[in-house]
Amino acid sequence: MQECGNAEIFDINFMNFINFMNSSELKKITEQVCDLSIQTADFIHKEVDNLRTSDIEIKGIHNFVTYVDKVSEERLVKGLSEILPGTGFIAEENPELEMKELNWVIDPLDGTTNFIHGVPVYSISIALMEKKEVIVGVILEINQNECFFTCKGSPSFLNGKQIRVSETARLADSLLATGFPYYDYSRIDPYMNFFRFLMEHSHGIRRLGSAAADLAYVACGRFEGFYEYGLSPWDVAAGTILVRNAGGKVTDFNSGENYIFGKEIVATNNQIFQEFMNNFTKLFRSS
DSSP, X not given: OOOOOOOOXXXXXXXXXXXXXXXXXXXXXXXXXXXXXXXXXXXXXXXXXXXOGGGOEEEETTEEEOHHHHHHHHHHHHHHHHHSTTOEEEESSXXXXXXXXXXXXXXXXXXXXXXXXXXXXXXXXEEEEETTEEEEEEEEETTTTEEEEEETTXXXXXXXXXXXXXXXXXXXXXXXXXXXXXXXXXXXXXXXXXXXXXXXXXXXXXXXXXXXXXXXXXXXXXXXXXXXXXOOHHHHHHHHHHHHHTTOEEEOTTSSXXXXXXXXXXXXXXXXXXXXXXXXXXXXXXX
């Protein structure tokens, strides 16, 4: 794995941010975020065997949190605040944090349900947004020790090696990923209609339990596509820039741009996008 460097800490003048984000400093910041993710993943690894049933809190229907989520987020907030002083936050476990024009969007443990059940698929997801644009994305899949990263104007990388979405041209030859709705069942019937269609017309569907990992896997070509509804910005922000900078397509369910805050996302390679959306519109959106 390419080591993410120990770059100096940058104090941003927000009036000159356009000049800043077009410079090599954005890549150095991405390296720092990789370093911070690796350090936080080490903490999460060490806590796997320490988690007890009494440590699990219920935030909502099928929505869990542990002290590991909370401590990991505290570490990330502290570290990211040191990397870029004065930034705001959109964070899963602390909605009280202040938002600004430049915000870190963080999920300290994407796949908490997997984590508490000992299923080894969970991730750290960190994005930096300048207003509505994602300019840095880092996803660390903890158990595989895979660090996916990119920034504005850069290709996407996995452990230092450039990655691209797959070149698969037909839905029939594709492996897809999705997530199951865990609280909003209002669209379950069209969801299952399209799910059945993909079962019958693709190589199969996988449900990893971490939307961040799903998007990272689209970016590196393991999956041809991913779709889900009911997601939050911290689930998808980092993954969207990874997929796009790896040559893929990212939209909402209406082929629009409201996929970070709109709670619905489609991400595919370029080749199957139109075929995917044609069938999705017929079987899901029109239901």
